[in-house]
Amino acid sequence: xxxxxxxxxxxxxxxxxxxxxxxxxxxxxxxxxxxxxxxxxxxxxxxxxxxxxxxxxxxxxxxxxxxxxxxxxxxxxxxxxxxxxxxxxxxxxxxxxxxxxxxxxxxxxxxxxxxxxxxxxxxxxxxxxxxxxxxxxxxxxxxxxxxxxxxxxxxxxxxxxxxxxxxxxxxxxxxxxxxxxxxxxxxxxxxxxxxxxxxxxxxxxxxxxxxxxxxxxxxxxxxxxxxxxxxxxxxxxxxxxxxxxxxxxxxxxxxxxxxxxxxxxxxxxxxxxxxxxxxxxxxxxxxxxxxxxxxxxxxxxxxxxxxxxxxxxxxxxxxxxxxxxxxxxxxxxxxxxxxxxxxxxxxxxxxxxxxxxxxxxxxxxxxxxxxxxxxxxxxxxxxxx
Numbered sequence: 001x002x003x004x005x006x007x008x009x010x011x012x013x014x015x016x017x018x019x020x021x022x023x024x025x026x027x028x029x030x031x032x033x034x035x036x037x038x039x040x041x042x043x044x045x046x047x048x049x050x051x052x053x054x055x056x057x058x059x060x061x062x063x064x065x066x067x068x069x070x071x072x073x074x075x076x077x078x079x080x081x082x083x084x085x086x087x088x089x090x091x092x093x094x095x096x097x098x099x100x101x102x103x104x105x106x107x108x109x110x111x112x113x114x115x116x117x118x119x120x121x122x123x124x125x126x127x128x129x130x131x132x133x134x135x136x137x138x139x140x141x142x143x144x145x146x147x148x149x150x151x152x153x154x155x156x157x158x159x160x161x162x163x164x165x166x167x168x169x170x171x172x173x174x175x176x177x178x179x180x181x182x183x184x185x186x187x188x189x190x191x192x193x194x195x196x197x198x199x200x201x202x203x204x205x206x207x208x209x210x211x212x213x214x215x216x217x218x219x220x221x222x223x224x225x226x227x228x229x230x231x232x233x234x235x236x237x238x239x240x241x242x243x244x245x246x247x248x249x250x251x252x253x254x255x256x257x258x259x260x261x262x263x264x265x266x267x268x269x270x271x272x273x274x275x276x277x278x279x280x281x282x283x284x285x286x287x288x289x290x291x292x293x294x295x296x297x298x299x300x301x302x303x304x305x306x307x308x309x310x311x312x313x314x315x316x317x318x319x320x321x322x323x324x325x326x327x328x329x330x331x332x333x334x335x336x337x338x339x340x341x342x343x344x345x346x347x348x349x350x351x352x353x354x355x356x357x358x359x360x361x362x363x364x365x366x367x368x369x370x371x372x373x374x375x376x377x378x379x380x381x382x383x384x385x
Contacts, residue, residue: 003033006124006372007062007097009088011040011108012251013048014301017283019103019126021180021365023059031373035095039065040084040108047251048280056282063091067108072256073224077107084111092119099124099149099377105132105140113146122377123147126368127176129157129164131323132301134222148378151368153305153359154325167381174367175360181283182306183362186355189291189310195246196276198285202267203276206244213238213344214290215247217298219259220320227258230335234317235266237340238297245275246289295347297340304330311355313347315340327356 006026010016027034038061041047067084069076088111100116101124102109116123125147131137144164152158153176161171196205217234219227238245250259290296295313296303303314308327316332333339
């Protein structure tokens, strides 16, 4: 039996955790051959060097694509998309996959879908149908219209994709693969490692025994000029709580220079004794750290997805996750110091929320692999309007 060649793109630190369990299941499936392509910020040290975690987990990339232009502004985002389109066309021509899998809503996702579509390669989109506002939502829905098979995380997302005109039999509710890792961690949540010893970082080694905050804040592409002001509000808010703060660096998006500059200036000016800064962690280690956290603060989707499953309190700041389905763990606030501090204290008052299975039950990777092995992979689309 000839195996189906499934090319999966990993382009950033978050997208690896979003798809890792599916990579494992595809690699293990007797009817599938995994072609892993690692690209963009997943290859860069300044954004966490996710390639190290990928290789640590036993995956051997079939290709690496360098496609990120320096600048982190609107122009470089557009140009990086174009560069990715050019480079990925060559990769797909060399690998000749039977299908290309692309994840979520980043500019690399769009470049992947356009390149594969023009080359008559079926496009499989993971995490379509979700609403978040800004350019991310436009990209996600654009990829939905380019995709031939849709592997969605929630029932509402499936309804949205169908309303966009996609055939119901091409829209499969698999759950989110990132929840698979969260389910494994939930079964054994003990923080059985020293994060400072294992991952280094910058800042004092803090006592985490009495609670701590995890912060992950990315720039919003449609508000990139405000990134510096927005991160300042968060920095001074979490400092005011007095709790230890474990801060993770932002993604490569328009405005990330402003976010990073704000962090560096704050660090030099305030010399905070309760802050430690990390670039990256293995997905399991990061989720174990979250399990013991007093709260996660910022605007990362991990607060909405994995933390809802794990029952971790989340303070979601600003518009980056606007419209995304939420569990009971989230308090939404604006980029305002007092509001952020108040929300953190409200979570402390409430205690741990009940875990929620909104985004899956921990078996998404297996469902994705089985769907890829058994479904009809076709290029043409019979759209319904």
